[in-house]
Amino acid sequence: MIVFFFYKPVFFKSYYFFIFKSFLNTSYLSFFYSLIRKDENVSFFQNANIFPEKSIFSFNVTREVIQNMDYSKIQSFFSYLPYETIIKFIEHCSGKKVAFKIDPFVMKSILPEDNSRCFMWSHRIKVFRKNLGPRLFLVESLQILTLCFRLKDPYVLSNWMLSMFYKISFWKYKMFFRYIQYILRNFFWPYFSEYGIKGVRFQLKGKVSVAGNARTRTIFAKIGSLSHSTYKYKILTHLNLLRTFTGVIGFRTWLIF
Structure with missing residues (x-):
């Protein structure tokens, strides 16, 4: 959940943008769970099934998100940046091995x-x-x-x-x-x-x-x-x-x- 606050003289108004809510929650929780040691007690979480068995920072893209994606826009965006650079940047920021890659050049070949x-x-x-x-x-x-x-x-x-x-x-x-x-x-x-x-x-x-x-x-x-x-x-x-x-x-x- 991403929150933006805009100041006005009369009142405060907040805008909540739920952009890929399930994607953000799953990726954040999987990364947060990877930082927790296995010997610690994590029973205070309400839903324990949301955590993956392996501590891998991975992207879980749902079927609804894939169906709503415009492949032409994704292909034009990734054509400017090599996919190796994007993957290495994500691995550097997360400290984990990325398990999801996009190879748009295969479709062109x-x-x-x-x-x-x-x-x-x-x-x-x-x-x-x-x-x-x-x-x-x-x-x-x-x-x-x-x-x-x-x-x-x-x-x-x-x-x-x-x-x-x-x-x-x-x-x-x-x-x-x-x-x-x-x-x-x-x-x-x-x-x-x-x-x-x-x-x-x-x-x-x-x-x-x-x-x-x-x-x-x-x-x-x-x-x-x-x-x-x-x-x-x-x-x-x-x-x-x-x-x-x-x-x-x-x-x-x-x-x-």
């Missing part, structure tokens, strides 16, 4: 023609759905690859592939690499010039066998122009660690443009 391409391509790769299992979403995987190429972000690409290794079982890594190579070579390669991409490279290195004396193996895959004899190319890379019961396996992604 996925174009309508990209969605139509992904939908048409998904009908031609249904055979991989049978081999890799129902946890592989064909249309979503094509959209994520399109987003990574348009933003030139190997970090998102590497994290998505790492999460897919955990979802579809690591022992299907060969089939998963075949799936990535197939869609990149047959679908995305003709559009590399449109995305401004020269090539993509993946490397999986580590102990992938359960045998006691298994040696370290390296699985390498590349698509596109990957010449190392020129200095004209720009290279972005990201390294992830895949943890299995056989050990830690390194997974590196290169994006050349």
Whole structure:
């Protein structure tokens, strides 16, 4: 509740503005409860259900607020400020990790023609759905690859592939690499010039066998122009660690443009 007082010669008049009352109350109480130690008695509060179980300064946006929001105004506002700056400012003021982020740039990166391409391509790769299992979403995987190429972000690409290794079982890594190579070579390669991409490279290195004396193996895959004899190319890379019961396996992604 925000209160403004305006002075007049005859009387005082107060204006009460209940702007996002539930949002302000929930955010304030969650932050206040995070400052209280767990061993103290908080039974004097009338409603104990309003406090979260974890002491995280989070934003709870209700469905009514989301429906009444004008996305065009929010998108125009956040276009002037990087979302990393806004999140870091809120974390600095609150001292807690923010659990709510707004990424309006994603809506700008996925174009309508990209969605139509992904939908048409998904009908031609249904055979991989049978081999890799129902946890592989064909249309979503094509959209994520399109987003990574348009933003030139190997970090998102590497994290998505790492999460897919955990979802579809690591022992299907060969089939998963075949799936990535197939869609990149047959679908995305003709559009590399449109995305401004020269090539993509993946490397999986580590102990992938359960045998006691298994040696370290390296699985390498590349698509596109990957010449190392020129200095004209720009290279972005990201390294992830895949943890299995056989050990830690390194997974590196290169994006050349």
